Amino acid sequence: MTTDVHSLREFKMPDVGEGLTEAEILTWYVKPGDTVTDGQVVCEVETAKAAVELPIPFTGVVEALHFPAGATVDVGTSIIAVAVAGAAPAPAAAPAAAPAPAAEPEPERREVLVGYGPRTGSAQRRARRTNGAGAAVAAPAPVAAPAPAPVAAPAPVAAPVPAVAEGERPLAKPPVRKLAKDLGIDLRTVVPTGPNGVITREDVHAAANTAAEAVVEPVAAPAAPAAPAAPAAEPVAVALPVPTAAGDVRVPVKGVRKATAQAMVASAFTAPHVTEFVQVDVTRTMKLVRKLKESGELGAGVRVSPLLLVAKALLTAVKRHPEINASWDEAAQEIVVRGAVNLGIAAATPRGLIVPNIKDAGSRTLPQLAVALGDLVETARQGKTSPADMSGGSITITNVGVFGVDTGTPILNPGEAAILAFGAVRELPWVHKGKVVPRQVTTLALSFDHRLVDGELGSKVLADTAAVLEHPKRLITWG
Structure with a gap:
């Protein structure tokens, strides 16, 4: 996606709270191919203290989202790649070479637009299981991460998908956003019925019921295939509490x-x-x-x-x-x-x-x-x-x-x-x-x-x- 007149910039998860080591990505407001400007909010994350919106510190075109919504990411880990117009052309052919240029610009600016400043060292943490999307951080697999919701939605509900214009953030109150995240619903695919186009809890539940009727075949499909299977494994089902045969529900304890x-x-x-x-x-x-x-x-x-x-x-x-x-x-x-x-x-x-x-x-x-x-x-x-x-x-x-x-x-x-x-x-x-x-x-x-x-x-x-x-x-x- 990048050309010889663009360089790849990596935006790392900042320390949005004093001394915190990780944050969970609640919502992405952009997707690969979108144009972003310096200071534009690209995602909302939740730490152990609060939910915070993160602005991007440069202007360019989104190359890749390295983690899906619902993933927990260490502070200092790159979460989004942006192709920025500039001198040093980036070698587009070799993904392995991408981290080298990305590491250079970061120390120059060290943008911290929220929180108390950049961390000076890495924190010692226990190993944590991931959903696979965050391990490779290579651009190709994560690029398709945001696509699943629009792909799954057209079959049962073709009309709702264009409910939100390209690049526009859906209107919903924080509790409704939290409900949508818990149910694995992309708010961009929900038809709003509230005043002034605001998405309500009922709208989210209706979207969840529609999604349930579409059966979960894509979730079971990806076993071990490499690149092609990655998008299918992404329907945010990772964050969904799944009842057991006895009716028990396990809810991950994280964040606040x-x-x-x-x-x-x-x-x-x-x-x-x-x-x-x-x-x-x-x-x-x-x-x-x-x-x-x-x-x-x-x-x-x-x-x-x-x-x-x-x-x-x-x-x-x-x-x-x-x-x-x-x-x-x-x-x-x-x-x-x-x-x-x-x-x-x-x-x-x-x-x-x-x-x-x-x-x-x-x-x-x-x-x-x-x-x-x-x-x-x-x-x-x-x-x-x-x-x-x-x-x-x-x-x-x-x-x-x-x-x-x-x-x-x-x-x-x-x-x-x-x-x-x-x-x-x-x-x-x-x-x-x-x-x-x-x-x-x-x-x-x-x-x-x-x-x-x-x-x-x-x-x-x-x-x-x-x-x-x-x-x-x-x-x-x-x-």
Whole structure:
């Protein structure tokens, strides 16, 4: 495909998160033959921290995609080859010679358009099975990688294929993209029925059902044939969970879920957890939430929720007891009391549990905290939380009440000293002013690292948080 006026440039998987060693390719937005420009997003990848879109750092024509969607690739491995107009003509006849020119331009520029910079060394990892597409990295076999979806689609659904124009990215929300990836559906072949041409979950399920009716003959066909069989083996079935005869389904643990699992195990067996509980009459807080919603005094379009006041109550308690905002430095055998309170909010997303944090939350006013909390939640729902937003947290809130759960014993986010669980708010009989009356009641649970937080400090923080929620006027007197 290259000519004597083009040179081949290889774009390597960058370190899109601090110290990460690999990333999974979620979606390709280009295919061999497409023209790309400097700064154009060519794919979306998922790391152990977040999903990130990767822009290409040069202009040219896509020569080959070395890995299909669903493949996990080591940082520093070439993922796409681009024929770039330039001097040094590349010998097109010998694929083996391609890596030599590709290695030359890379050190000159070392483009890192996302993340924290290029890695300086290779990471030690266990050998991992691949689907074969990534092993050879020679241009010929991978060139056909994106073709399978359009090839398989025409038989059952001839019309949907041109639903998206050449080189155009299908419109779909992140959860829908994740669903399509899990089901092995190429969004470019899905007919959108949502407003403004947006692909919905129903559209993806309909495409999956149609694909299922087409039978899986191409998947079984490639046994060991070399070049011709490579395209047929590519229908993304590699990522599909396949039920066993007993109905069991095995789901690969990777990306955010893998990182969360490792972090929780490390936290549970490193930090000695202690959890304390308190029931709180939050009737006045719930009235204040309704008043703020109706008045709009926090600002137009600002979302007001009980979680906002729980966050402000915890921040007030931390201000009174700053020693809780700390971490344990194992190497130095020191307790590090943080200068700023970076408040983490545990969020359940289609990719797993993540804990983005509001930087310097303790210095924010209630309206500022409301805006920051709303932005944090919306970004997490869209799957666009950046690695920077998930690093540096100092204390966390997990809102289990939204699931109707009264309380729990939350596990600490690694590197933090405390985490507060906010339970469901229920109407319960409560002694108020000497009478048993129905009141709005919730349960708070505070887990803390007993190496640096003793029972007195943990109890004071929990009691102060509860006191503010019971009498929210203390936000003014204590804040």
